[in-house]
Amino acid sequence: MKLFLLLLCFRGLFAVKHSLKYFLTETPGAQSIPEFVGVGFIDDIQFGGWNSRRGEEVKKDWIKFFEDYPQHLQQYSLECSASHHYFKATVETLNQRFNQTKDVHILQRMSGCEWDDETGEIIGYNQYGYDGEDFIAFDLHTVTWITPKPQAVTTKLRWNMDHARLERNKNFLSHLCPEFLKRHLHYGRSFLETAVLPSVSLLQKTPSSPVSCHATGFYPQRAMMFWRKDGEEIHEGVDPGEILVNNDGTFQMSVDLKLSSVRSEDWKRYDCVFQISGVKTRRDEDIVTKLDKGVIRTNWKKPTDILTFISAALVVLVFTIIAAVTFVIYKRKKVSVPGVSNL
Structure with missing residues (x-):
């Protein structure tokens, strides 16, 4: 149903x-x-x-x-x-x-x-x-x-x-x-008729991934969130998510925006809007979040940074192996006796 x-x-x-x-x-x-x-x-x-x-x-x-x-x-x-x-x-x-x-x-x-x-x-x-x-x-x-x-x-x-x-x-x-x-x-x-407003963040996995506008901590669940361009709601390239419940009884939701065909200079024309319908809020306007690269949160690291980390780890590993082999050779020479085999 x-x-x-x-x-x-x-x-x-x-x-x-x-x-x-x-x-x-x-x-x-x-x-x-x-x-x-x-x-x-x-x-x-x-x-x-x-x-x-x-x-x-x-x-x-x-x-x-x-x-x-x-x-x-x-x-x-x-x-x-x-x-x-x-x-x-x-x-x-x-x-x-x-x-x-x-x-x-x-x-x-x-x-x-x-x-x-x-x-x-x-x-x-x-x-x-x-x-x-x-x-x-x-x-x-x-x-x-x-x-x-x-x-x-x-x-x-x-x-x-x-x-x-x-x-x-x-x-x-x-x-x-x-x-x-x-x-x-x-x-x-x-x-x-009383609402709890959320915190809203912009999230992105990689530079080529969609930007997710994520709101969490709002109540009640009668909420809407959408992307706008030049002040007009858009649907093309937008993927809305479901409203989910948090452990404390509040709610969260997100809506993704694909940016593969959007030029960097046009980002300032986009914003994300959060609304709770039919209730009193602490202020009489929507929560509007501008699409800004400077405020996007991500865990992604540059490939060069990752390669540098891997290279450094390999160098450390090589030196560790060399040191271990040198130590074993030294110990064997120290305890060996001419004409007698070691068991």
Whole structure:
């Protein structure tokens, strides 16, 4: 199941589009990870989770919310526990339907909603994926289940005949989900709208390698980084990387720029821009880093320096060997006696 990055709109320094998403993953037979994991996100920031080994877990920023709404935590836990057993049985059914062996397979569900607090528009989604591919999804506009997979047609027909299931999905995505989202936003707005800015560096492996604009230590992960030429965003010769999580919970990302066809005198026309969308920052501008050879960090050494080092090492090695041979010859001459063989 492909996960997409939400592009957030701006109103001053505040986001006008928010999201509540739930991800459920069942991996029967897995040894190194829990068989079932469920996590919830507000604006792509995790607020809690549940897994089949430890039960529920609440992130510290949302503890006050669940203290005031303990029924929500209880409901999440019960639904995750029920989904665990349901998903596990479903994987067994899909194994037969796909004519598969009982190896490790993955069943996933992504559900939730987006709410635009300026226009009031609501977008809801509820979709399942199996072994990394789309399996079946709920279409809120037609209030029907749709699928690209022949193996899911039986499920689609059965679920579309279940009018109670259709109404439950419609009600949750259109009403309950936006309501839950607004409650969460009320408690989390202070830190959801506050950003931690990163340190940005220019890195390069060799003079012929692309220059990587690398940002690390930012929070939250709703960030964008791109290269510009003469103030305009460019895409040719640009290779964006994924957003990765650091050990301290902050994030890092990079975007590479190929310079093989760029003349040295044109470097000053390029810069790298980092943005965090939909939050308050300590200052009201993007982080812009000019493409400058003088600030690029690299571990590369000139070949002449390497050859000089190797030559010096060889000279030392030769002198060491000569000294060792001379010492052995000297010792033998010193202890030898004419007419008597040494053992």
